[in-house]
Amino acid sequence: MLAERVRIVEVGPRDGLQNIKETVPTATKIELINRLAQTGLRTIEATSFVSPRWVPQLSDANAVMESMKSSVDKEDITFPALVPNLKGLEAAAALDVKEIGIFLSATDGFSRKNINCSVEESLERSRVVVEQARSQGISVRGYLSCVIDCPYDGRTSPSTVLAMAKKMLEMGCFEISLGDTTGTATPKDIRHLLDVLLAEIPASKLAGHFHDSFGQAIANVKEAFSMGIRAFDSSVGGLGGCPYSPGAKGNVATEDVVCLFENMGIGTGVDLAKLAKVGTWITQQLHVPNGSQIGMGLT
Ligand code: HMG
Numbered sequence: 001m002l003a004e005r006v007r008i009v010e011v012g013p014r015d016g017l018q019n020i021k022e023t024v025p026t027a028t029k030i031e032l033i034n035r036l037a038q039t040g041l042r043t044i045e046a047t048s049f050v051s052p053r054w055v056p057q058l059s060d061a062n063a064v065m066e067s068m069k070s071s072v073d074k075e076d077i078t079f080p081a082l083v084p085n086l087k088g089l090e091a092a093a094a095l096d097v098k099e100i101g102i103f104l105s106a107t108d109g110f111s112r113k114n115i116n117c118s119v120e121e122s123l124e125r126s127r128v129v130v131e132q133a134r135s136q137g138i139s140v141r142g143y144l145s146c147v148i149d150c151p152y153d154g155r156t157s158p159s160t161v162l163a164m165a166k167k168m169l170e171m172g173c174f175e176i177s178l179g180d181t182t183g184t185a186t187p188k189d190i191r192h193l194l195d196v197l198l199a200e201i202p203a204s205k206l207a208g209h210f211h212d213s214f215g216q217a218i219a220n221v222k223e224a225f226s227m228g229i230r231a232f233d234s235s236v237g238g239l240g241g242c243p244y245s246p247g248a249k250g251n252v253a254t255e256d257v258v259c260l261f262e263n264m265g266i267g268t269g270v271d272l273a274k275l276a277k278v279g280t281w282i283t284q285q286l287h288v289p290n291g292s293q294i295g296m297g298l299t
């Protein structure tokens with residue numbers, strides 16, 4: 001019998017760095033990705049091809065991705081990038097990006113603040129992006145934000161999330177990453193949401209993307225796992241946050257996710273000791289607290 005495994009999508013270089021106030025040198029970003037690539041992580045989201053007016057922190061996306069392109073020893077690692085529109089897709093495709101993430105919101109308030117359009121408009125825009133990406137052999141992951149709560153519109157109903165997730169899968173996303181953008185979910189909320197989603201969508205098409213504002217993210221990961229979810233986004237050192245979700249804290253720390261699953265006998269493929277060193281190094285470089293207790297304990 002094959003041992004059970006989970007797939008970890010490391011989002012630190014993208015979600016983690018998009019919200020850092022001080023300018024992070026491009027060389028530090030590239031070194032972060034290279035160090036993460038030595039830990040056993042197989043999917044490392046590298047950057048976003050977004051408007052530099054909106055997210056100046058990632059305005060060096062071309063340079064970061066160019067450096068990944070020339071990495072000869074990383075052929076078994078995927079370096080996806082976020083793309084909001086055709087302009088972003090064009091930039092990503094020019095750098096041979098093999099996987100992109102489109103990002104929509106279940107709620108209009110966050111959609112307008114984050115990508116400057118309504119949910120309906122975002123669906124229309126994304127359809128064209130997904131179609132063009134897939135015609136070029138680029139696979140597309142779908143991020144859906146505000147699946148529990150929206151900083152502008154309040155609580156989100158699971159039926160709204162279900163309708164959006166189905167539309168995104170129908171348009172050609174291979175998986176939907178369910179974003180607790182505000183980081184306010186509790187395991188009860190996750191169970192309630194997944195009860196509704198899993199009635200119509202296979203667990204293999206869903207992933208968890210939990211921010212940790214209330215310290216519940218790791219419990220949410222465990223809850224989602226118990227309901228069949230096997231893919232989780234996380235960020236080394238617990239970095240992260242969206243500039244358009246005020247007050248939201250970082251993603252669940254990758255160190256904590258690896259520790260949880262390895263102790264349950266579920267494989268992650270990641271070397272926790274090596275990863276903890278990366279978490280300590282990058283949080284020192286950025287002058288931010290290390291968001292992983294286990295990471296601090298190990299280094
Ligand atoms: P807009 O202002 O409506 O777009 O923004 P526009 O088409 O009018 O363009 C404005 C300017 O941006 C123009 O430049 C464009 O050329 C340029 P100007 O003529 O003014 O010099 N531009 C671009 N430049 C580079 N790459 C591009 C691009 N597109 C336009 N792709 C837009 C609309 C979507 C572009 C903007 O709102 C945007 O870039 N938003 C990104 C916001 C973002 O990245 N948020 C964080 C990621 S989402 C997240 O963190 C949540 C997630 O983690 C899950 C969760 O936690 O819930 C995924």
Ligand code: MG
Pocket residue numbers: 015179181209211240241242
């Ligand atoms: Mg996020």
